[in-house]
Amino acid sequence: MTKPTDVSEQPPYLRIVAGIRQRIIDGELGPGDRVPSIRQIAREWGVALATATRAVTTLRLEGLVETRPRTGTVVAGTTPARPPRRHSSPAPASAPASAAASEQELTLERIVRTAIDIADAEGLSALSMRGVAARLGVAAMSPYRYVPSKDDLILLMADTAFGEETYPADAPEEWRSRIELGARTLWTLYRRHPWLAQIGSLTRPLVVPHLMVHAEWMLGALDGHGLDPTTLFDIHVLLYSHTQGLAVQLEWEAHAEASTGQSEDQWMDSRAPALQGLVESGRFPTFAKVVGAFDDGYDLRLDVLFEFGLKALLDGLTPIVEGQEPVA
Structure with missing residues (x-):
């Protein structure tokens, strides 16, 4: 008989997921309520920003929370009546294959767009290379294969953002x-x-x-x-x-x-x-x-x-x- 996994033996990010999930189930956090930010989670649970980011990403994938620009991460409009399937530790055998697939799909464009999403939702101060990697589900050092530093990433983000709007060929004469x-x-x-x-x-x-x-x-x-x-x-x-x-x-x-x-x-x-x-x-x-x-x-x-x-x-x-x- 398989012994149930002790919560204390779970990875830190899953303990955070369980804690916030329980707040939602108990009604402490209702639909539209803002959940703790990445930095607040890091302080409350005493974890790194990358771990906090991974926890929020997991909650988002479970459909419990959603990110709204300039509002942050909030409880999704509808929440499940019972908690979704609990993650177990160690991770299932399919996880490495999934991670490998994420690595193969990694591109500079995805890195930049993910970084923009983080900055839009949490502010530029919440941006980190590790946080971007966690959001993308890749190894912490993987983004460095495409961009050498956070400063270089910010320049690419700015260039991409400024390129979202352009001007008509038939410019006004006045x-x-x-x-x-x-x-x-x-x-x-x-x-x-x-x-x-x-x-x-x-x-x-x-x-x-x-x-x-x-x-x-x-x-x-x-x-x-x-x-x-x-x-x-x-x-x-x-x-x-x-x-x-x-x-x-x-x-x-x-x-x-x-x-x-x-x-x-x-x-x-x-x-x-x-x-x-x-x-x-x-x-x-x-x-x-x-x-x-x-x-x-x-x-x-x-x-x-x-x-x-x-x-x-x-x-x-x-x-x-x-x-x-x-x-x-």
């Missing part, structure tokens, strides 16, 4: 329409991949081909209006900084919510007494007047700010761009 299309295209990409705005700065910009496609579009819109090269490039940098600068807030807020467990509104509510004290101190009369005019507080809307700022910038730049002698 420079302002072209700039608006270019800025909104970048904003769409940053919205889709909030971590993207965290890579590179104005002083140390990314040098990847697909980002250059967007730069070429913006520079082409400004070229031919008689601007000297420095002014033309300054305008390009200013417009890019507006888009990227606002987009940085997307990942910062997601990270803050994950680390504090508070939404933006909850965080502001917790600071209400301190804010009220500043308003009533009499030291900041204009601030008090403006804040007091809001019925339900100020609603920070990044999409609205992006459009408002873009219009203000273009309104201000129009006399500069159109005030020059056009180049034939």
Whole structure:
């Protein structure tokens, strides 16, 4: 008679799977509830990030959880009435064949796309080469056969993400329409991949081909209006900084919510007494007047700010761009 496997003898990732599965079965975590992040699991169970990633991947394969962009991993909409078949240890004989198949199917494109999925769901800080390998079901060192380091992987991720949107061959003739299309295209990409705005700065910009496609579009819109090269490039940098600068807030807020467990509104509510004290101190009369005019507080809307700022910038730049002698 086969002796049942003691839970304590199971691999660490299966003990984590069992623990989270039980929370779901007991109703502690319901459909749509966010399950612990990779980093939270690593801290709670005292395991490596790769082990935590493997546990979440197993839960996903069992259909218990699903990943939603910028929300993270949540309990799936419907959960089984009873727990699925328990894994046993040691693994069945078919496991090595499955792992070998994963190794054979491994490509640079799969590695990059998997890394993007992790960054989209958990943030760039949760990305690791081991985590990517665990998600793909391959040996920890396998991705290094295709990409030498995490930094190189991030560059490939950025280039791939920036390449998801392109521009029409029949470009708008009016420079302002072209700039608006270019800025909104970048904003769409940053919205889709909030971590993207965290890579590179104005002083140390990314040098990847697909980002250059967007730069070429913006520079082409400004070229031919008689601007000297420095002014033309300054305008390009200013417009890019507006888009990227606002987009940085997307990942910062997601990270803050994950680390504090508070939404933006909850965080502001917790600071209400301190804010009220500043308003009533009499030291900041204009601030008090403006804040007091809001019925339900100020609603920070990044999409609205992006459009408002873009219009203000273009309104201000129009006399500069159109005030020059056009180049034939």
